[in-house]
Amino acid sequence: MTPGAATPLPNPYTPGQVPRVLAGRSVELGRIRDVVSRVATFGELGGPLLVFHAPRGIGKTSLLRAAQRQAEEVGFVTAWVACSRERPFLPELVRVVERSLRRAEVFTDSSDGGWRARLDRISVEIGLPGAKVSADVARRDPPADHTLAAPISALEDLLHEAAVACRRRGGAGLLVFLDELHAASADDMATLLNALQNLDGEREDNPLAVVTAGLPVTPEALTRAATFGERSGFVALDVLSDEDAAAAVTAPAAALDVAWDDDAVARLVEEARGHPYFLQLAGSATWNAAAPGAGDVIDLDDVAAGVPEATEQLTAMYRARWRAATRAEQAFLAAMAEAESDNVTRAQIASTLGVDSRSISGPRERLIEKGVIEPVGHGLVRFTLPGFAAYVRDQA
Numbered sequence: 361m362t363p364g365a366a367t368p369l370p371n372p373y374t375p376g377q378v379p380r381v382l383a384g385r386s387v388e389l390g391r392i393r394d395v396v397s398r399v400a401t402f403g404e405l406g407g408p409l410l411v412f413h414a415p416r417g418i419g420k421t422s423l424l425r426a427a428q429r430q431a432e433e434v435g436f437v438t439a440w441v442a443c444s445r446e447r448p449f450l451p452e453l454v455r456v457v458e459r460s461l462r463r464a465e466v467f468t469d470s471s472d473g474g475w476r477a478r479l480d481r482i483s484v485e486i487g488l489p490g491a492k493v494s495a496d497v498a499r500r501d502p503p504a505d506h507t508l509a510a511p512i513s514a515l516e517d518l519l520h521e522a523a524v525a526c527r528r529r530g531g532a533g534l535l536v537f538l539d540e541l542h543a544a545s546a547d548d549m550a551t552l553l554n555a556l557q558n559l560d561g562e563r564e565d566n567p568l569a570v571v572t573a574g575l576p577v578t579p580e581a582l583t584r585a586a587t588f589g590e591r592s593g594f595v596a597l598d599v600l601s602d603e604d605a606a607a608a609v610t611a612p613a614a615a616l617d618v619a620w621d622d623d624a625v626a627r628l629v630e631e632a633r634g635h636p637y638f639l640q641l642a643g644s645a646t647w648n649a650a651a652p653g654a655g656d657v658i659d660l661d662d663v664a665a666g667v668p669e670a671t672e673q674l675t676a677m678y679r680a681r682w683r684a685a686t687r688a689e690q691a692f693l694a695a696m697a698e699a700e701s702d703n704v705t706r707a708q709i710a711s712t713l714g715v716d717s718r719s720i721s722g723p724r725e726r727l728i729e730k731g732v733i734e735p736v737g738h739g740l741v742r743f744t745l746p747g748f749a750a751y752v753r754d755q756a
């Protein structure tokens with residue numbers, strides 16, 4: 361870096377947090393914008409569920425947060441739920457929608473137009489203990505057992521009423537974001553898919569859309585939860601292109617009048633291989649090494665100091681993943697790492713382990729669920745973190 365820095369500036373990089381500048385992702389934001397403008401223009405349901413899927417750290421949450429900001433700017437009320445295995449997401453959704461409507465002043469404590477009572481009723485229905493949802497329940501043809509349809513129609517009511525209320529107050533409509541959708545139970549997924557399908561039957565009365573994100577297992581889980589789940593809009597998020605990766609590095613600094621020289625950017629981009637989390641991690645460590653002031657230029661020496669520190673942090677992540685794996689999972693990972701190719705077949709792993717390929721299904725599924733590996737079609741899997749294979753080889 362050029363010496364003579366003035367007061368050091370705050371670090372603009374955001375490992376583990378929503379980035380200050382979302383690099384690339386214009387195609388994906390475009391997909392969301394299509395849905396959003398359909399709601400805004402026609403006041404109708406924005407098409408089927410939109411599902412972004414990718415391994416950990418690729419930028420799902422960051423993308424959805426950017427879309428949320430954009431939608432709010434054009435008059436949407438937004439609600440955000442991060443699904444979790446620990447709790448059903450529907451009661452959470454009721455709470456979050458209520459809070460969003462209140463914040464957007466769609467209703468207030470003094471004039472809630474009967475909302476409180478309606479929300480309470482919906483909460484009770486959604487919270488029905490043991491309520492099970494069958495995959496193809498339609499509103500026109502409710503099953504004999506009323507409890508089966510209750511959560512679906514409650515969710516329909518919630519989304520319909522909330523969206524109409526937003527629109528009536530002059531807003532564009534309601535946009536619901538569900539992050540970590542893979543963690544939702546099959547029942548919750550079925551409820552969501554059925555409710556959306558039913559709302560689509562009267563789509564001109566439902567100015568809303570639901571945009572979701574989850575690990576690569578999400579499309580399969582949705583399709584298993586309800587057959588028509590396969591008609592959702594699935595979009596895989598990939599690592600960043602070199603050009604976008606370079607922007608992820610330079611843009612946050614440029615906003616503080618700090619530049620990166622070309623060699624420094626190229627080196628970092630090469631190290632990160634498009635992985636947004638590593639870009640933020642190494643960008644942050646490099647920034648700390650450089651401690652630049654306004655007008656300074658970050659150079660190759662700074663990167664040389666920053667990258668090992670980022671790698672060390674990444675190693676801590678590898679270690680945590682390795683230690684959280686059971687013995688069978690570790691054996692599976694070791695066999696995968698031994699293949700020394702990015703995508704590894706089930707047969708390769710089984711033959712390395714000297715077992716039948718059916719017997720590795722258990723560890724394979726669990727590692728996918730944990731986000732340590734991901735399926736890439738035709739029975740192939742790959743590691744989700746760059747450099748993890750090498751770490752696993754060191755352990756073995």
Ligand SMILES: Nc1ncnc2c1ncn2[C@@H]1O[C@H](COP(=O)(O)OP(=O)(O)OP(=O)(O)O)[C@@H](O)[C@H]1O
Nearest residue numbers: 375376377379383416417418419420421422636637
């Ligand atoms: N387009 C982008 N431009 C710049 N930085 C990004 C971008 N996308 C993600 N990041 C950075 O990468 C890291 C991971 O992003 P994010 O949390 O959105 O990933 P994720 O896919 O939601 O991961 P997880 O599955 O663990 O929730 C964060 O530090 C974020 O700042």
Ligand SMILES: [Mg+2]
Nearest residue numbers: 420421422539
């Ligand atoms: Mg996330």
